[in-house]
Amino acid sequence: MGISPIEYRPWKGARTAQRLRLYVIARSVWGHKLKSPGVLALLILGFLFVHTLSLIFIILVPHERVEASDMADYLGSGLFATFAMLFAAVVTSDLISEDLANNSFVLYFSRALKVRDYLAGKAAGALLVMSLLCVFPPFIVALVSMATQSGGDYLYSFGVLGKTVLVGVLVMVFFVPFGLMISSFTKRKSYAAVGTFMSFFVLALVAGIFSDFERAWNVVSPINALSYFFGWILEGEVPTYVDEAALVMIVASLIVVPAALVYFRLSREVVGK
Numbered sequence: 464m465g466i467s468p469i470e471y472r473p474w475k476g477a478r479t480a481q482r483l484r485l486y487v488i489a490r491s492v493w494g495h496k497l498k499s500p501g502v503l504a505l506l507i508l509g510f511l512f513v514h515t516l517s518l519i520f521i522i523l524v525p526h527e528r529v530e531a532s533d534m535a536d537y538l539g540s541g542l543f544a545t546f547a548m549l550f551a552a553v554v555t556s557d558l559i560s561e562d563l564a565n566n567s568f569v570l571y572f573s574r575a576l577k578v579r580d581y582l583a584g585k586a587a588g589a590l591l592v593m594s595l596l597c598v599f600p601p602f603i604v605a606l607v608s609m610a611t612q613s614g615g616d617y618l619y620s621f622g623v624l625g626k627t628v629l630v631g632v633l634v635m636v637f638f639v640p641f642g643l644m645i646s647s648f649t650k651r652k653s654y655a656a657v658g659t660f661m662s663f664f665v666l667a668l669v670a671g672i673f674s675d676f677e678r679a680w681n682v683v684s685p686i687n688a689l690s691y692f693f694g695w696i697l698e699g700e701v702p703t704y705v706d707e708a709a710l711v712m713i714v715a716s717l718i719v720v721p722a723a724l725v726y727f728r729l730s731r732e733v734v735g736k
Contacts (some may be wrong), residue, residue, distance in 0.1 A: 484576060485584040492558065492588025495518070501553050506596055509546040514600040521607055527614030528607055529623040531697040538601060539693040544686045547597050549636045552659040554592050555642025557652035559729070564650035578692045578729045582643065589639045598631035630693050636719055637689060644721035647723050647728045676702040688713045 476563075487556040495501045498703040519535045526533075561567075612620060638659075645662065663685050670684035681687045682705055691710055695701045701710060 465540040473695040475663070485580050485587065488570060488581065489591065492585060493591050496554055496592045499553075500527065500630035502550075502592065504548075505550050505553055509550060509596045510600055512631075513543050514545050514604060515598075517606060518604050521604060524609060526612055528612050528616045529608045529620035530625045531610075531626065534601075534605060534623055534627050535694045535697040537604065538627070538633025538697075540689055541686050543597075544634055544689040546591075547593070547636055548676070548686070549660065550596050551593060551638035551642045552656045554589050554644050555639060555659065556656035556672075557646065558643060559646040559725075560652050560655045561647050563647075563732075574698055578726060582729065583728060586639055586643060590635055591641070593635040593639060595630070597635040598628060601627050601631045626697050630696055631694065633696070633714075634689055637685070637714065638723065640718055644725040644728070647725045647732075679706060682706070682710050685713075685717060688717075703715055 471524065493495050521533075540659045602624070607625040609620045609624055641662070642655070643660045645651070645658040649655050649658065667684040667686060670682070670687060673680035673683070681690065688710060691705050692714055695707070695710070701707060
């Protein structure tokens with residue numbers, strides 16, 4: 464009995480588009496997180512403690528238009544950014560660390576998948592989940608305020624509504640790259656969550672210590688930096704002791720640097736270095 468040689472048969476079907484692979488990863492993250500008790504609990508608590516009171520206040524108190532100062536007080540108190548930080552720590556904690564722990568990271572890149580597409584899919588899924596706390600509730604609060612205003616200056620109110628959404632997008636984008644970076648350096652999601660929270664806590668601690676000597680050091684704290692940036696977007700000004708260039712540099716560096724580090728970290732992991 465002869466042995467039939469194994470012959471190569473070329474694939475005749477259509478290849479999956481790269482953007483579809485990104486969508487599959489993002490959809491997987493979205494579905495997984497919406498089933499997570501921890502994520503749902505933080506989402507509910509965040510909505511209750513951060514957004515509900517402002518929503519009730521806006522409905523009950525008469526107002527002629529959506530005031531930028533009201534939105535700045537609501538979003539810039541520090542509570543919004545703090546809850547967003549906690550939420551991001553939980554959402555991003557297992558996005559990469561779990562893939563490294565169970566070797567599914569290897570399976571991802573056994574196919575024609577680029578690191579940037581893998582990260583884009585993970586980040587897109589995380590951003591969608593973050594939007595449930597950071598974008599949609601502030602949009603609803605501003606929209607309800609606009610719907611219940613007694614005056615006719617809807618153009619101004621619409622502008623404030625747009626700025627409110629921009630603030631939500633900023634805080635959403637601010638925390639995700641850092642969380643992904645921390646998640647890429649460990650195989651334990653609990654370490655990643657604690658690491659993300661502690662990193663921001665240490666920066667806040669440094670800001671608190673040095674601000675006793677110079678108030679401008681407050682900008683080193685991510686929560687303070689975001690609060691100042693919210694006021695800048697909504698009202699067009701920052702406190703006199705805050706240097707605008709330093710504020711932009713701090714916020715930009717905490718987005719760009721973690722994104723670059725996680726990209727190079729995973730690129731080295733893929734090639735086995």
